[in-house]
Amino acid sequence: MHRSKPQLIVDYPFVVCRIKCRMCVRRGQYRLARLAQKYGADTSLAHMLHLLTIDCPWNTDRRKPQKYAKGCGAFLPDIEGPPRPPDLPPALGGLVPIEGGKKAAGGKG
Secondary structure (H helix, E strand, O other): OOOOOOOEHHHOOOOEEEEEEOOOOOEEEEEHHHHHHHHOOOOEHHHHHHHHOOOOOOOOOOOOOOOOOOOOOEEOHHHHOOOOOOOOOHHHOOOOOOOOOHHHHHOOO
8 A cells, every 4th residue: 555645744654753955964853743833733744844944054045046056955854765664573584594503612523
């Protein structure tokens, strides 16, 4: 079953909302409950991201508009990146061979 990308804060699937930037090293994380309280649970994630990055030096709102200028590169890596694999319980991970055994423990070889 394919899940659609969440559009609103209330639909965000994780307790912590992580933000990264493609243009610079800025990154951060926020508790989802605090974001919902501050901006409203029905606020779009795009608008929330804009409000959180309003002071970004790459933000096009703060600069003179240019045809080929790059804007702020902020994104939500947990929902915009490649899908994460499901967590496997240790029992389903399979056996892993390790060095040692009788040969190393017994001293005979």
